[in-house]
Amino acid sequence: MSLLRKVATLSLASTALLTGVFGSAALAGKSDNTIRFAYDQAPESVDPYFNNVRIGVIIGQHVWDTLVYRDPNTNEYKGQLATAWRQIDDRTLEFDLRQGVKFHNGEEFDADDVVYTMNFISKPENKVVTQANVSWVEKAEKLDKYKVRITTKQPFPAAIEYLSGPVVIHPNEYYEKVGPKGQNDKPVGSGPYKVTNYVPGKSITLEKNPDYFKDSPKPQPKIAKIDIRFIPDRQTQMAEAISGGVDFIMHVPKDQAEQLEAVPTLQVVSGETMRIVFMQMNTLENTPAPALRDERVRKAIIHAIDRESMVKSIVGAGSRVLNTICFPSQFGCTDEGATKYAYDPAKSKELLKEAGFANGLELDIVAYRERNQTEALIGYLQAVGIKTNLRFLQYAAMRESIAAGKANLTHQTWGSFSVNDTSAATSNYFGFRSEDITRDPQVRDLLTKGDTSIDPEVRKASYREALKIIADKAYAVPLYSLPVYYVATSDLTFKAYPDEMPRFWEMSWK
Amino acid sequence: MTDIALSVPTIPEPSPTMRLVRRFLGQKAFVIGAGILAVIVALAILAPLLAPHDPYTQNLALRNVPPFWYQKGSWLHPLGTDQLGRDYLSRVLYGARISLLIGVSVVLISGIIGTTLGLLAGYFGGKVDMAVTFLVTTRLSMPVILVALAVVAMVGGSLWVVILVLGLLKWDRFAVVMRSATQQVRSLDYVAAAEAAGASTTRIIVREVLPNIVPHLIVVATLEAASAILLEAALSFLGLGVQPPLPSWGLMISEAKAYMFFSFWLIAIPGSALALLIFAINLAGDGLRDVISPEGRA
Numbered sequence: 001m002s003l004l005r006k007v008a009t010l011s012l013a014s015t016a017l018l019t020g021v022f023g024s025a026a027l028a029g030k031s032d033n034t035i036r037f038a039y040d041q042a043p044e045s046v047d048p049y050f051n052n053v054r055i056g057v058i059i060g061q062h063v064w065d066t067l068v069y070r071d072p073n074t075n076e077y078k079g080q081l082a083t084a085w086r087q088i089d090d091r092t093l094e095f096d097l098r099q100g101v102k103f104h105n106g107e108e109f110d111a112d113d114v115v116y117t118m119n120f121i122s123k124p125e126n127k128v129v130t131q132a133n134v135s136w137v138e139k140a141e142k143l144d145k146y147k148v149r150i151t152t153k154q155p156f157p158a159a160i161e162y163l164s165g166p167v168v169i170h171p172n173e174y175y176e177k178v179g180p181k182g183q184n185d186k187p188v189g190s191g192p193y194k195v196t197n198y199v200p201g202k203s204i205t206l207e208k209n210p211d212y213f214k215d216s217p218k219p220q221p222k223i224a225k226i227d228i229r230f231i232p233d234r235q236t237q238m239a240e241a242i243s244g245g246v247d248f249i250m251h252v253p254k255d256q257a258e259q260l261e262a263v264p265t266l267q268v269v270s271g272e273t274m275r276i277v278f279m280q281m282n283t284l285e286n287t288p289a290p291a292l293r294d295e296r297v298r299k300a301i302i303h304a305i306d307r308e309s310m311v312k313s314i315v316g317a318g319s320r321v322l323n324t325i326c327f328p329s330q331f332g333c334t335d336e337g338a339t340k341y342a343y344d345p346a347k348s349k350e351l352l353k354e355a356g357f358a359n360g361l362e363l364d365i366v367a368y369r370e371r372n373q374t375e376a377l378i379g380y381l382q383a384v385g386i387k388t389n390l391r392f393l394q395y396a397a398m399r400e401s402i403a404a405g406k407a408n409l410t411h412q413t414w415g416s417f418s419v420n421d422t423s424a425a426t427s428n429y430f431g432f433r434s435e436d437i438t439r440d441p442q443v444r445d446l447l448t449k450g451d452t453s454i455d456p457e458v459r460k461a462s463y464r465e466a467l468k469i470i471a472d473k474a475y476a477v478p479l480y481s482l483p484v485y486y487v488a489t490s491d492l493t494f495k496a497y498p499d500e501m502p503r504f505w506e507m508s509w510k
Numbered sequence: 511m512t513d514i515a516l517s518v519p520t521i522p523e524p525s526p527t528m529r530l531v532r533r534f535l536g537q538k539a540f541v542i543g544a545g546i547l548a549v550i551v552a553l554a555i556l557a558p559l560l561a562p563h564d565p566y567t568q569n570l571a572l573r574n575v576p577p578f579w580y581q582k583g584s585w586l587h588p589l590g591t592d593q594l595g596r597d598y599l600s601r602v603l604y605g606a607r608i609s610l611l612i613g614v615s616v617v618l619i620s621g622i623i624g625t626t627l628g629l630l631a632g633y634f635g636g637k638v639d640m641a642v643t644f645l646v647t648t649r650l651s652m653p654v655i656l657v658a659l660a661v662v663a664m665v666g667g668s669l670w671v672v673i674l675v676l677g678l679l680k681w682d683r684f685a686v687v688m689r690s691a692t693q694q695v696r697s698l699d700y701v702a703a704a705e706a707a708g709a710s711t712t713r714i715i716v717r718e719v720l721p722n723i724v725p726h727l728i729v730v731a732t733l734e735a736a737s738a739i740l741l742e743a744a745l746s747f748l749g750l751g752v753q754p755p756l757p758s759w760g761l762m763i764s765e766a767k768a769y770m771f772f773s774f775w776l777i778a779i780p781g782s783a784l785a786l787l788i789f790a791i792n793l794a795g796d797g798l799r800d801v802i803s804p805e806g807r808a
Contacts, residue, residue, distance in 0.1 A: 234768060235767055235768065235770060235771070238771060239771075242771070253768065255573075255574065255593060255768070255769065256768060256769075256771075259771065259772040306570070309570040309571070310570065312570070313570035313571065313573055313595075314570060314573070314593070314594075364666065372593050372594070372765075372768070375594060375754050375755065375765070376568065376570070376594050378754055378755055379566065379568040379594055379596075379755050380568075382566060382755055383566070383567075383568075388753070389666050389667070389668060389753050390749075390753055390754055391666060392749050
């Protein structure tokens with residue numbers, strides 16, 4: 001009976017909300033110059049090196065700084081903690097560092113911080129979560145107090161892109177003392193906002209850093225406080241947004257965002273993001289789903305899914321169908337020459353029959369977000385005779401199950417840490433890293449060549465070849481890019497960027 | 511003489527069956543409950559004939575169509591469509607099958623386990639009774655929903671896993687009621703008579719005791735069926751029960767949750783269906799108890 005009661009209460013509550021609260025709220029944020037931001041996942045750690053969820057990236061860019069900054073409007077690289085840099089040889093970059101920058105705890109920023117951070121993250125035993133972001137670093141050395149050299153293991157053309165994104169600089173004295181655990185308990189960076197209160201799994205409060213250095217390409221923040229609450233339930237987030245309890249939510253599903261547009265106190269802003277959606281298929285030697293080792297089955301799966309319709313109807317504005325596992329704006333990403341699979345359920349059934357599954361087959365699918373899209377995928381697979389068991393998990397649990405080789409099919413999304421280079425996308429899933437569940441050495445070698453060659457043409461050719469093999473052998477199902485819908489209080493001025501990064505430091509009130 | 515004989519009105523003696531039928535019909539609660547239940551069962555069985563569409567066919571071009579009484583609705587999809595464009599009426603009809611299947615199968619499994627244990631404990635008493643009582647206590651100390659969640663999370667959810675888990679967990683009430691009912695019957699004269707006549711233990715349990723506790727069994731079964739259906743809905747709502755795209759009412763409520771603010775019918779329709787079914791089963795069960803138990807007889 002408890003379920004019924006819950007349903008009854010909920011529907012009553014929603015009616016009350018709709019009739020009572022419209023129009024009365026939303027002044028709270030502006031009046032105390034605070035943005036209340038609700039997000040559905042909590043990071044495993046606030047330290048940007050020890051989580052790989054979007055909210056971690058968002059907090060990372062607000063609390064910490066990077067050596068280089070990529071202007072999201074022009075994609076131009078600007079000096080942030082570095083003022084100038086030059087390529088010394090194929091594997092060496094030299095940086096002049098900014099003087100007079102202070103971390104939130106008063107520690108002065110200098111070459112030691114850069115050297116310590118780079119050397120710390122480059123060591124595999126320190127277990128940075130996304131190795132792709134850091135494994136290219138060999139070492140860093142101090143030339144003088146404001147000059148460092150960073151050496152890469154191999155020629156690594158995308159280095160500046162990484163140094164402007166996920167590779168933040170930690171204060172060396174503090175970090176040495178407290179380590180990643182302490183940096184999570186009491187985070188200290190040099191960014192435009194500092195953490196003033198953090199309750200793991202529940203909320204984190206960022207306050208404007210009044211001493212933020214004036215020459216930073218990130219403008220001085222205007223909003224005094226960002227109150228981030230982790231609210232896993234989308235309905236609660238929406239209720240809070242309607243009633244003015246939160247000022248900013250993101251990743252709102254298309255249908256709900258369209259409905260919220262009707263609420264006068266709210267505005268809906270959307271745009272395409274770099275986040276790609278795809279399905280992985282476990283073809284490893286010891287795969288729990290041996291059927292997936294058959295190329296025909298994999299092709300049948302791709303043919304079964306009507307990506308065009310999904311994009312048009314349930315994914316939303318700004319999304320596009322992909323044919324390769326990377327985002328089109330990323331350097332080296334292309335679908336030239338790659339096999340494209342049209343929606344063709346008849347052919348799909350045909351292929352399954354050829355492969356000996358005329359009576360259908362049963363597969364597990366793991367997923368962690370956009371459940372309505374997962375269910376559409378399941379519906380399409382069901383229509384050609386593939387029954388699925390859905391395991392809808394938290395991201396960390398899903399990643400673990402993939403890394404352990406236990407997954408069959410995955411409904412995966414990847415935002416590349418907003419790095420505009422194919423090395424941040426394709427290589428992460430096909431370069432023999434933990435979540436690679438296809439492991440084709442030929443693909444790996446091509447990707448490595450692309451990741452480590454200096455000549456842009458060589459890079460492009462290697463990525464093209466790798467992406468072509470992935471598509472031709474149907475190692476994964478490329479689906480579409482994801483749009484992001486932000487719903488915010490109508491008096492906030494902000495812009496949606498394709499890197500899925502709300503930049504609170506440049507937001508202001510109308 | 512003949513005149514007088516004719517003038518005596520003959521009162522026909524009703525047969526025992528007729529008396530039972532009348533007693534049932536006298537119970538309004540039972541009539542209403544059983545009536546609704548019969549309709550739902552009929553709808554479920556005839557779903558393939560009645561459903562206007564295939565409940566699995568998704569049509570992304572026709573998503574979130576409201577029911578017919580809205581301006582944008584149409585009779586093509588009387589109750590509208592869900593977020594993947596599947597016909598809602600068809601899914602609700604097929605959902606009844608899942609709920610009833612769960613209710614009946616769980617009661618079958620748990621009923622067999624519970625009744626066997628209860629009969630043994632009640633009939634033999636002593637050590638057997640102690641062992642069964644211990645089992646029941648152990649079982650009662652485990653919260654059903656928690657154990658079910660844990661098991662389903664470990665082995666993965668599917669219709670049969672849910673049925674098995676609930677069936678293997680929900681036998682406690684059967685065991686308790688059957689045990690005390692058997693204890694009562696055990697001391698009655700006809701059991702003693704059967705023993706004196708040299709009937710075997712099995713024969714006494716199956717032929718003398720069991721038929722006389724069946725009424726209790728039926729009442730417990732209705733209660734348990736209702737609770738199993740609710741538990742399945744709860745598990746599916748949490749994403750750990752029946753797998754999509756199967757049209758389980760709990761799953762439909764869970765999927766509709768995202769649309770609650772602006773399209774309440776998506777959650778209200780399967781919710782009411784579920785409420786109605788549970789209501790009907792409980793009403794029928796209650797009425798049945800009143801009809802069967804001597805205290806309830808007028």
